[in-house]
Amino acid sequence: MSEAALLATAPSPAAIRAAFPDGDIEAIVPPHPTTLRDTGLERPLVLALLAKTIARCGKAHLPVLGGKLRLSMSVLREAIAMMLADQLIDVARRGDSDIDIEYQLTGPGQAFAAAALAECRYVGPAPVTLDALRAVIARDAQRHAAGARFGDAELAAALGDGPGDELIDAAVRAQLGAALYSGRALLLHGAPGSGKTTLARKLGRLLQGVVAIPHAVLIDHQIVQFHDPLVHLAPALPQARQFDERRNDGRWLICQRPVVHVGAELTPDMLECRFDAANGIYHAPPHFQASGGLLIVDDLGRQRGAAADLLNRLVNPLERGLDVLTLQGGHAVTVPFAVTLVFATSCAPQALMDAALLRRIAYKIHVGALDASRYLALLRRQCALLHLPYDEAAAAYLLQRLHAPSGQPMLACMPRELLTRIVDAASFAGAVPRLCAASLEQAWHSLFACCPPPCTAPAAADHILLGEKA
Template identity: 35%
Template sequence: MLNTTDVLAKRPTTVAETGLSEALLLDLLVKHIFTSGVLTKEILVNKMAITGGILQYLLDTAKKLAWIENRQTTADGQMRYALSLAGELHAKQAFARSGYLGLAPIPLAQYVPICRKQSSRANPITMDMLQQGLKGLVLPRDLLHKVGPAMNSCRPVLIYGPPGTGKSYLCRHLNLALGDDVLIPYALAIGNEVIQVFDPELHHSVDIVANHNPLDLAQGHDPRWIRCHRPLRITGGELTAEMLEVRFDNHSRTYMAPLQLKANNGILLLDDLGRQRISTKQLFNRWIIPMEERRDFLGLQSGEHFEIPFELILLFSTNLDPKELVDEAFLRRLGYKIHFDALDEDLYRQIWFRVCDELKLSCTEEVFRYLLREYHQGCNKPLIPCYPRDLLGIISDQVHFMKLEPVVTQSLIDSAWSIYFV
């Protein structure tokens, strides 16, 4: 039975079906051989992510151009290929034009429809899905009723409230509620220019046990796509205007995708809105069209511009007053504005004793009531979700340092509170 990814991105069997020019594929072939010295057909198939039939055509063409020479076969009978002097010269010229060395890219025309079809909104989130994905978190139920519909919306989401109320913590777990996998292109081809998209720190590939031969033309999805969990890209104070555009490295002569392209078919969280290096007004001006029309416009060093899907869940999180960040017109464009605040006593208790279990600490109800009475009420401190983990973390450190019994006591709470709060 075919996997859905096999249907979505069928394995090409000819050069024409790859959507790439023969020249681009030949350049990539000779660059791989030039870098490695001598390669077998099977290794080249894996390095370029093309089928054996396409590779054989490229090898035959390169031989006619006198770029490739056969070398002695391996012990198991595999032919080995190396470059001739003419092939080495062409490889150097190819590297001078583009330093890209990786899998064969996906042409933009093939990327757009697959990216659209993989939209998380094609499979709307339900309350059951959200509860299952966030089952490890303690959250007010009314918050779930706001967050769930917001993720199904095509509009950006602003999450705001005091520090420590769990805004970032929740956002960092939301992709678990999506629960499915998507295909991420290793690289995109804009004409003969190649932009690398796949980022191993962001795109976590899903291991698939495949029993088919990699040289087989018919089985499996197009290997130029990497099957991954839906990405969650987080950025904050380090965000600059340059990170929103295609970047060209003059030294390596390679293009890198902007963060919103890497986050496509996933979630992009801009944490601490208002503290990034690009002004909030500049940021919103840059993303007016993408936020409203779900398409972005990017450019290459040559001056060529192209349209790309903006198919992601866009989240903004801030501790600041939203009205101080942007004017009312911009706030209106943020379809959902969800306020986070302190917890009620019951939810705070749940978090406190859950963290105790995680840290292997014992705590009585009497000691917990002491914390509420003497400090939260006595010092007029709200029940902020981050306090249990922070305070109990300090207590755990003290227990280990002083070789105490793993029991939360009033004196340990006194000490942790005095250390934690200024």
């Protein structure tokens, strides 16, 4: 991820301030460091980052360097003074004040920057220390535990259930609420297409508040890229108010509580810091990036290796609140493990784990087929989303002439699967998509790979399967 992309995804300081009452931001983002020592970073690392940044810019003044390294002016002045004293940089152009002075590398400075780039090509915001990250995650856990309260109405809203139009059974909803309230591991199980993955993702809507995450973290003298703009999304914020950038450490970002989704592609090595040999840095594993949020492990049982091993790998750290990551050379580092953990599987839980492991998965919730009323409610919703007029007679045909004879259960995935096929076929034919018996028959046959009944009399206009011509 380029530095420009990293910076572009960050909410503005003014927008961050707008999200919180005065003073509350200090409970989330650490105060800005005023000295090099306050950063927690050693002098060689900061000077190397500064030299690589100037090398990339050619010439740069303090505001540019501050924007790229996310360090305060006072820290930069201290580091610049060291580089001037070591004759690594000199003044390229003077201005009216020190913030207008442009700096460039000297010959020795260019050699210093080249050596630093050969060791690690990372150029971007300075990392925070692992101790600082531990402290922020611990404070967030306390703050979130104190404020994370929701009831059945909030849970129903998160699941998309409206009054009189509930898709999730009340008993299942109560189990989900208890599981999330407990903070313990949750397993959603049921037939493929029953809506487990969609349900798991919706649970992320209940994660209230925001979190502070670093651009990068220093672990055992190694830079670990932590921020991922696809995972750490800027919060929706009201109208901006003034934010004093001098009060908070710019190496941190405010984001929504992350929801990280992994599936059958998950391998044991993905749960370790991944070394990027080309750039000389590490990338944080998905469960570490999910700190303060939700980790969904989908398709449990389809990963390479035993499902029990994967469950133990994640449930053990969840119970301790700590995980152990291994860097190159086998060096192990303890990091916080602060996530809401949701597994989803189409297998029977007893086939994946023994009784002891089953007990450690605190909540096992079955997600099954819908009854007729909920199925039709979902069909009606999907018609509205696809701008397809709902037809009661067609809906009855779907239940009585397609589902009933075939024995196909009414799974949550089916309405959208059928309707999108109707829309696809109509779009190809240049016709207006229409929910009718004929279009449902065609969609049903393509979905379940079954042969349509032999055609008898093709004469009627109703045999235009896709609807009226546009």
